[in-house]
Amino acid sequence: MGRAMLCSRLPALLAALALLAVWGPPAGASDQAKAPRYVGSAVCAGCHPGQYERYRQYSKKAHSSRGVKLMAKGLTPEELASCYGCHTTGYGKPGGFTDFAATPELADAGCEVCHGPGADHVATSDPAAIKGKLTVADCAPCHDDARVHAFGYKPLLQAGAH
């Protein structure tokens, strides 16, 4: 690599290092205890009855565990677990869905799959403690590119929600 090229890359390198310093290393096991936890959509209903009613009535997410439960008999435990990340709330994350018996309140894909874990927001009512502005990146883990393009993200940002 030539000296000139190295120099031209230096600003970018420094910027990346500065970002690392601000954000710190990825969250490790020690951060899990204080990571915000999931509460389930019914808890949100108390303060956001309108959003909750519309979600419950019109969003397929409000019963997304149904299809999985119907298909469960034909699946191995590993296959069944592979459904949970998209069809339930917070599977594999601190305070998230574990199984239908232990965490029935998180069995469907609830408010918190889009807005993030809500325990801190519920405790404080602080709007800054919950994700309010969403982008397509918040949908991508469950809706792959083809699906997002198929449903046309912009007009449907609120569809499937409330």
Ligand code: HEC
């Ligand atoms: C104890 C009452 C309370 C509960 C329970 C509650 N919220 Fe809120 N929420 C508020 C208040 C107050 C605001 C700020 C005023 C407003 O936007 O209605 C707010 C605002 C919000 C906002 C907008 C944030 C922004 O950036 O403007 C979102 C999104 C939200 N809540 C989602 C949720 C979700 C999801 C749950 C359940 C996990 C929930 N809330 C439970 C009281 C509550």
Ligand code: HEC
């Ligand atoms: C945790 C996974 C997950 C995330 C994140 C997610 N979705 Fe979904 N979504 C689903 C699942 C699962 C279904 C299908 C539920 C069923 O039919 O059983 C669905 C269904 C939908 C549908 C179909 C119509 C309907 O009435 O429900 C739309 C539209 C949708 N999602 C939009 C979005 C948008 C926009 C975002 C991001 C802001 C998003 N979703 C984020 C899992 C997710």
Ligand code: HEC
């Ligand atoms: C990567 C995320 C993801 C995974 C993993 C996933 N699904 Fe889905 N599933 C979705 C989305 C999103 C939809 C909504 C339809 C679409 O976009 O194609 C859906 C739709 C469905 C539907 C149709 C529901 C209806 O109302 O018509 C069934 C049934 C279903 N999934 C079952 C399963 C099962 C069983 C598994 C595990 C073997 C699974 N899914 C794994 C994201 C996922």
Ligand code: HEC
């Ligand atoms: C599919 C993703 C998704 C789900 C599920 C979802 N929301 Fe939202 N929510 C959104 C989007 C998108 C906005 C608009 C954000 C913006 O203006 O950029 C929003 C905005 C809000 C706001 C701010 C006021 C408003 O209505 O615009 C509140 C409060 C809220 N959501 C509560 C809830 C509650 C409570 C639930 C569950 C009953 C829920 N949301 C489920 C995507 C979702």
